[in-house]
Amino acid sequence: MRIPELLLPAGDMESLTTALIYGADAVYLGADGPNLRARAAGFAGDVLAQAVAAAHAAGVKVYVCVNATPRQQDLPLVRQGLDQAVEAGADGLIISDPGVARLAVRHAPALPIHVSTQANTRNAEGLAFWRDFGARRANLARECAAREVAALCAARDAELAGFELEVFAHGAQCMAFSGRCQLSVHMTGRAVNEPGRTACMGACAHPCRYEYRLRSVVEERKREGADAWEVLEQWTGDRQAPGGEAWTQYFAPQDLCLIWQARWLAKLGVDCLKIEGRTRSSAYLAVVGDAWRFALDSLAAGSFQPRAALAELRHAATRPLTSGLFGADPRRTIPGLDLASQRSLPLLRVLEASDTTASGPAWDVELKGTFDPARPEGLTLLLPGLARPVLSPQEYRLERTDGLPLTAGHPGVRAVLVCAHPALRPGIFAR
DSSP, X not given: OOOOEEEEEOSSHHHHHHHHHTTOSEEEEEOSSOOSOXXXXXXXXXXXXXXXXXXHHTTOEEEEXXXXXXXXXXHHHHHHHHHHHHHHTOSEEEEOOHHHHHHHHHHOTTSOEEEOGGGXXXXXXXXXXXXXXXXXXXXXXXTOOHHHHHXXXXXXXXXXXXXXXXXXXXXXXXXXXXXXXXXXXXHHOOOTTOOOSOGGGTOOXXXXXXXXXXXXXXXXXXXXXXXXXXXXXXXXXXXXXXXXXXXXXXXXXXXXXXXXXXXXXXXXXXXXXXXXXXXXXXXXXXXXXXXXXXXXXXXHTTOOOHHHHHHHHGGGOSSOEEOGGGSSOTTSBOTTOOSSSOOOOOOEXXXXXXXXXXXXXXXXXXXXXXXXXXXXXXXXXXXXXXXXXXXXXXXXXXXXXXXXXXXXXXXTOEEEEEEOOTTOOTTOEEO
């Protein structure tokens, strides 16, 4: 059994720094080329070279996403992105479109090609095609069930020795074949000759997450009278809910979490586990990345502890977690997840050391949540390795930047944390 590479997302420089601190073996990010997270800040221009240098200094690889499905007029931007990745010294390219792959072979021949999950590869002949084309790795289609992943790993071992397989292991799922949904374009509109909010160009408006109200339902039936399909309504009658009236999300999939399957995937010989989230917050990434790093490290040590990792992932879950097609029922919440206990979201991120105060060492911080000075639970540091020391209210103090006590604070506010804990350093989160 080999431990899979942990591939974490980086939507901007803050997220990149977070990924490096909390356990990434590799990161994936967008640069100048078209990629599937157009709303992420990305790493345009010279920023990519800075990101690659920072990652390499930490022993972490960088894969550049050029994984959109570009139109003809987008090809100059593709070439620009490929040239940028080469100049920055990236470690690989993530590609889904055959045309982009063909350009990569010519413009960036030294960079390994990793086939994106958006290519929907789910059979051995598809893997062989990409291997023959020059790809080194394929991220299997998100639509693959557990038995399909096992069969593809066996086929790879028998016929495609050395070819790497990657599996999407945590994060948002797509209601359609990944990246192939046109519902966003249909519902948000577009100008003539413009791509609009298309999923395949990274600008999906996520209408599957919209809130809908039921007006009427037409139910088809099979000839023998059994239901051909049904609408499952998840709704609330709470008048305080979004919209103030009962609403439902008919199409919204739950988030995927394969933490229970990590050991099985490692035994199959999966080379990489990918975590979704280039448009998620750095606070989310800190929690999820640390939990998955801990799970894989415990697996390597021979004492796999998925339940401990799951207890931490609960804090970052904004939607129910499911094992998807890896479980008996893709709508069933994964076992061991405590839905009754309260989620505790990160409160702040350490920026840099500040001038030492009369009360001790001080740190400039940015609030990530709302601060209540009367909070009785103290402050929990999120240290790599799933270490969670709790500071009592007597062991820390939050001040305004002018030295006065912080009586209230909201996300984005800068403050000063007075605390002598030896593990504090730039990039560490606390909740």
